[in-house]
Amino acid sequence: MMLSHIKVVDLTRDLGAYAGALLARMGATVVTAGAGDRDASELAMDQFGKQIASGSLLDLIDNAHIVFRGPEACAPELTPEALSARNPRLIDVAILPFDKGRANQARPATDLTIMARSGLMTIVGDPGRPPLTLPGRQAWALAGIQGAIAALTALNARAADGRGQQAWVSAYRSAVLANYREPLTWDRVGKVGTRTGNLLIRGKSGVRQVWAAKDGWVTWALVDNQPMMRATVARMAEDNMAGELADVDWDSILVADMPQDVLHRWEAVVEAWLATRDRATLTRLSNQYGMGLSAISEVSDVLASDHLAARGLWEEAEVEGRTVKMPGPLFREVAP
Amino acid sequence: MSQALAGVKIADFSWVGAGPRATKDLADHGATVVKVESAKRLDLGRMSPPFKDGKRNPNGSLFFAITNTSKLGVTINLGDPRGVEIAKKLVDWADVVVENFGKGFMERLGLDYATLAKERPEIIMLSVSVAGRTGPMSDLRGYGNSAAALSGLAALSGWPDTPPHMPPFAYGDVIAPMFATMGVLAALEHRRVTGQGRHIDVSQVEPLVHVLSDVLVQEQLAPGPKRGNASPSIQQGVYPTRGHDQWVAIAIRDEADAKALDALTGGADLAAWTATQDKHAVANRISAAGIPAEAVFDGRDVFTDPELAEGGHYVRVDHSVIGSCEMPAPPASFSRSEIKVGPPPNLGEHNREVFEGFLGIPADEIAALAAEGVLA
Numbered sequence: 001m002m003l004s005h006i007k008v009v010d011l012t013r014d015l016g017a018y019a020g021a022l023l024a025r026m027g028a029t030v031v032t033a034g035a036g037d038r039d040a041s042e043l044a045m046d047q048f049g050k051q052i053a054s055g056s057l058l059d060l061i062d063n064a065h066i067v068f069r070g071p072e073a074c075a076p077e078l079t080p081e082a083l084s085a086r087n088p089r090l091i092d093v094a095i096l097p098f099d100k101g102r103a104n105q106a107r108p109a110t111d112l113t114i115m116a117r118s119g120l121m122t123i124v125g126d127p128g129r130p131p132l133t134l135p136g137r138q139a140w141a142l143a144g145i146q147g148a149i150a151a152l153t154a155l156n157a158r159a160a161d162g163r164g165q166q167a168w169v170s171a172y173r174s175a176v177l178a179n180y181r182e183p184l185t186w187d188r189v190g191k192v193g194t195r196t197g198n199l200l201i202r203g204k205s206g207v208r209q210v211w212a213a214k215d216g217w218v219t220w221a222l223v224d225n226q227p228m229m230r231a232t233v234a235r236m237a238e239d240n241m242a243g244e245l246a247d248v249d250w251d252s253i254l255v256a257d258m259p260q261d262v263l264h265r266w267e268a269v270v271e272a273w274l275a276t277r278d279r280a281t282l283t284r285l286s287n288q289y290g291m292g293l294s295a296i297s298e299v300s301d302v303l304a305s306d307h308l309a310a311r312g313l314w315e316e317a318e319v320e321g322r323t324v325k326m327p328g329p330l331f332r333e334v335a336p
Numbered sequence: 337m338s339q340a341l342a343g344v345k346i347a348d349f350s351w352v353g354a355g356p357r358a359t360k361d362l363a364d365h366g367a368t369v370v371k372v373e374s375a376k377r378l379d380l381g382r383m384s385p386p387f388k389d390g391k392r393n394p395n396g397s398l399f400f401a402i403t404n405t406s407k408l409g410v411t412i413n414l415g416d417p418r419g420v421e422i423a424k425k426l427v428d429w430a431d432v433v434v435e436n437f438g439k440g441f442m443e444r445l446g447l448d449y450a451t452l453a454k455e456r457p458e459i460i461m462l463s464v465s466v467a468g469r470t471g472p473m474s475d476l477r478g479y480g481n482s483a484a485a486l487s488g489l490a491a492l493s494g495w496p497d498t499p500p501h502m503p504p505f506a507y508g509d510v511i512a513p514m515f516a517t518m519g520v521l522a523a524l525e526h527r528r529v530t531g532q533g534r535h536i537d538v539s540q541v542e543p544l545v546h547v548l549s550d551v552l553v554q555e556q557l558a559p560g561p562k563r564g565n566a567s568p569s570i571q572q573g574v575y576p577t578r579g580h581d582q583w584v585a586i587a588i589r590d591e592a593d594a595k596a597l598d599a600l601t602g603g604a605d606l607a608a609w610t611a612t613q614d615k616h617a618v619a620n621r622i623s624a625a626g627i628p629a630e631a632v633f634d635g636r637d638v639f640t641d642p643e644l645a646e647g648g649h650y651v652r653v654d655h656s657v658i659g660s661c662e663m664p665a666p667p668a669s670f671s672r673s674e675i676k677v678g679p680p681p682n683l684g685e686h687n688r689e690v691f692e693g694f695l696g697i698p699a700d701e702i703a704a705l706a707a708e709g710v711l712a
Contacts, residue, residue, distance in 0.1 A: 002526035002534065019662065028520045054598070093356045099669075100646040104503035108628040112565065112572045117630040121574070121639040124503050130574040131583050131632045133565050134503060140446045141547040145514045150520035150668040155364050157340035157673045166671040171647050173667030180664075182635030183650075184398050187662060188386040194426075194581060198502050209481060209502040210490070217500050219485045266562055290477050294485040296500045299555045304489040307473040313461035313542055322558040329520050329547045332470060334449060334535035336457035 001027025002333065009033065009061050011078065012070040015109075015171060016095030018144025019068045019151065025330050031060055058086065066091045066151045080166050089163040093145040093156040100168045109171070114139035118175035119170075119182050120287040126197040142178055143171035202256045205263050210296065211271060214278040220286075222263060222270070226250040228292035235285050236273045243269040339366025340673040344524065347430035348372060348407065349423075349447075351379040353506060354464045354482070354540055355436035356403045357513035362432075362520065363406035364666050364677050370426060370690050371407045375415065375683055375712050382683070388658045395657040395682040402680075403651070405663045409681025410690045411712050418710045425461075427452065427694045432520055436464040439474055449535035460523045460533045464516050466508075466665050468539030476503055480540070482507025487544035496561035510541035515543040574632060575607045577615035583632040584610055584619050599647045651677040687711055 004027035010020035015111050024030040031099035061083055067090060069080075077083065081090045096099065103285060108281050115133045120153050125132030150167040158164055176183070182193050199206035200221055207222045222229070229250045235265055236242040255263070274282065279295035286293035297305065308314065315328035344367040348359045351373070363369040373379050381400040388396035410426075413419040415453045424531050427447060435442055436554035442448040442463075449461040467473040475585045476482065481502055489508075494501030519536035527533055545552070554560075554568065564575055565585075571594070572587040586606070588594050601623065610618050615631035622629035631637065639662075644650060648669075656679075658671045665677045691711065692698045705711045 002522040005529055006525070008648070022518065026518070098643060099426055102643065102646055104643050107623055108568060109630075110572065110587040110589065110624055110628045111626040112570075112587050113630040115587050116574070116583075116632045117641075119633045119635055119640075120505075121585070122581075122583075122632050122634045123505070124493070127499070128629075129495065130565070130576075131493070131585075132493075132574075134499075134507070136491065136548050136551045136561065138547060142511075142514075145511070145518070146667050149361065149514065149517050149521065149666075150670070152338045152518060152525065152669075154670065154673065155339070156344070156521065157338070159525075162339075162344075163672070164631065165673065167668055169668045170671075172643065173647060176638055176644065176649060177664055177667050179505070179512070179635075179638065180402060180525060181399070181638035184402060184635075186635035186639050188398050189390075192626075192636050193504075194634075198499070198503075200504065210597075212499075216640065217491075219481045219490065219502060224477075225479075229394050231460060231584055237390065286478075287473070287476055292478055292482075294476075294478055294482040296485045296490045297488055298491045299488050299552060299559075302486075302552070303556070305486075307467060307471040308542070308545070310471040311468055311539065311542070313545065319553055320557055322557055324553050325541065326553060327549050329542075330515050330546065331539070331542065332468060332537040333519075334458075334537065336453035336533055 001103065002026040006066065007031075007060075008066045008068065009063045009064045011070050012068050012095065013072055014070060015097065015140055016068050016070040016144060017025055017146055018141055019093065019095060020146030022145065022148040022330065023151065025064070025328070028066075033057055034100050042179040058241055061090070062087050062199060065155065066093065067291045068147060068151070069094050071096045084164065084166070088164060089158065089162060091151055091158065091167065092164065093147050093151045093154070093167045093169065095143050095169045095171065099170045099173070099292060102111055105153050109264070111137040111139045114171050117172060119179045120175065123182060123193045123195060125195045127195050129195070131195065138178075139171050139175040142174040180280065204257055205255075205260045207263060208254065208267050211274045213274055213282055213295070214276065216279050216298070218274060218293055219296055220270070220274070220291065220293040222255050223267060223292070224255050225292060227290055232270070232291045232293070236270070237275070239273060241269070241273040241276070245269055337672055337674040339676060340670065341365040341367040344368070344432065344584055345430045346432045347371065347426045347433060349433070349437065349474065350437040350464065351436065352381050353509035354512050355462075355507065355516070356381065357432055358462065358464070358516035358520065359434055360403055360405050361513070361517045364675055365673070366676070368573065369407040370430075370686070370694070371409045371681060372412050372423065372426065373409060373683060374411055374708075376415065378683075388652070398635065398658065398661070400661055400680060401655065401658060401661065404680040406678040407681055408686035408690055410687050411684035412708055413712055414445060418705060418712050420447075420577065421460060422691070422695070422705070422711065424445065425697070426690070428456075429694055430459075431524070432460045432462065434462045434464075438477060439465065439469060442502055453533060453535070456533070457625070458527055458529065458531055458533045460520060461535045462516055462538065463521055463535065464512055464538045466540050468542065471539045480509045483508030483512070483540035483544055486541045488552065489544050492548065492562060492680055493507060494562055495564050508544055508578055511543040511547055512538055512540040515546075535585070550628065551675060575610040577613055577631070578611050579615070582615045584615050584622075585630050585632060587620060587628040593627045597627050600625055649667060653679045655679040656682060
């Protein structure tokens with residue numbers, strides 16, 4: 001594996017733990033010095049591939065390429081300065097809720113509170129209901145990924161002159177980076193986004209993204225992608241269900257500029273057709289003709305997916321005495 | 337300070353979001369990234385709002401700008417065999433080739449990994465696609481929603497009593513580029529040790545499955561309804577504050593947090609207590625007591641947050657069309673490596689610099705190819 005020569009010592013207890021897990025997935029030897037008191041399912045995201053420290057932690061660090069640490073206080077012999085003095089080639093990455101050395105560095109945080117501050121929650125969910133976070137612990141995941149990227153970036157710098165360095169990753173900034181459109185829209189257009197349920201708002205109108213098929217849910221939307229629109233309407237026409245959509249010249253209109261009442265009328269035609277077909281048929285038609293439709297997979301569908309199995313995504317692990325499937329490789333690699 | 341990825345050369349054929357976000361990160365860290373586009377088939381990101389002054393302009397899209405900082409931009413018509421030859425010269429120059437075309441496109445150009453690696457086993461190629469380059473669904477054409485649908489993200493999102501929810505931003509276009517960046521950086525490290533390159537095949541679905549793995553495990557151990565804002569290990573929620581659609585998120589991690597919050601509220605109902613207060617003030621008050629709490633920010637709150645301004649999250653750059661604008665930087669800092677966020681390229685802005693300076697093509701030849709629509 002690509003990082004099989006890399007040794008990592010993981011001092012994190014919660015925030016930041018995902019960084020080491022990601023490097024372990026790429027072959028690094030990751031030794032964890034303590035997993036904290038977390039819930040088993042939360043441990044699942046970061047435990048894979050790591051070993052528990054045995055012997056002297058400092059001996060391990062002397063031979064390590066990378067150390068990951070979280071926001072927790074550490075013993076004097078484990079400060080970045082102490083470790084750098086022992087091992088000047090060491091890359092020491094701290095994954096923190098907020099930027100080090102600034103006003104909020106000691107502010108308490110959890111995944112939910114960082115998601116709230118990132119601006120993501122205000123646009124997720126339904127109108128008339130409270131803001132909603134994403135499933136899982138996405139702020140923690142984003143920060144862990146950025147921690148892994150920082151470590152690998154610093155490895156490249158080290159290759160030039162043999163010297164290690166410290167790096168600091170902000171979980172808050174990691175989550176804000178995922179919120180790529182809202183701050184920008186405020187800056188440029190002066191508009192503040194809010195929750196629109198499953199409507200995708202672009203231009204003057206909103207379009208539906210989630211539809212009922214015969215046996216579950218699918219996602220598709222009226223968008224300004226003419227080949228996808230033509231492919232879908234052609235399939236509807238084969239079933240004599242295209243209605244007025246058969247007469248739309250997709251090249252001469254912009255869906256984003258269409259009046260909402262027209263879109264509602266068109267969507268009623270699409271809704272009636274999709275409800276007559278099951279997800280497998282719609283998926284097959286979409287793949288064959290480029291409709292831009294996808295079946296919405298339930299968890300059981302994801303775990304049973306032939307495609308993901310063929311890609312070698314899954315590995316088995318023991319959690320709470322049960323064998324469960326967990327994702328393994330981060331991506332597929334092909335050697336020359 | 338020097339930049340960590342100085343000297344890394346990347347030929348970037350990717351477009352829209354999932355590929356360009358990965359190369360933006362690499363460029364901000366100092367890699368020389370040449371973005372290959374064509375005026376004959378514009379990057380859809382260039383047509384994505386918001387635009388400078390609200391006017392559609394391929395060089396005025398803010399969406400494109402934030403996705404392509406610090407890159408050089410060239411135009412090559414890959415529909416012309418002479419354009420393909422120029423692209424091959426660019427690939428010969430590069431350490432890393434990035435693409436997110438439909439399956440088979442790079443093969444038709446003779447720029448696929450198998451072909452390139454025969455001549456140059458040290459080359460690194462990154463491919464990003466919705467479902468990956470292998471497997472029964474590798475032909476899938478879709479967009480960000482497809483990855484949300486196929487990964488379980490949509491099914492797991494929303495309230496327990498609602499249908500699947502499609503978050504209103506392409507989270508697959510956020511996570512997959514980060515996995516792609518990790519892949520490229522790991523491949524560079526591997527190449528330094530072994531001299532061998534790699535083809536990194538990133539599916540947008542699989543990174544989403546990875547970041548949902550704790551929920552997937554929980555669902556296998558004890559299937560249940562969607563969690564909404566609940567956590568299996570922390571008592572947490574979102575509570576109304578003063579004003580329309582204003583909220584505060586509060587997390588009670590343990591008994592100490594519960595006692596401290598009870599002391600603040602005087603035992604009042606938490607939602608009733610927060611409902612009369614300003615969201616920022618109440619979040620700061622709770623936070624000062626050591627309990628995690630944050631106002632639910634909107635786009636304005638985020639853009640004007642001093643924490644981000646002081647941390648250099650948004651970097652002001654000057655762009656010839658957009659003007660002075662704030663671009664996001666990678667969310668990290670380094671003790672001795674510098675991050676520099678530069679402006680995104682206009683269409684074909686660096687043709688001469690790249691074709692003549694990097695590839696050694698004579699100026700008169702460049703001019704002739706441009707006039708004939710090959711470098712366009």
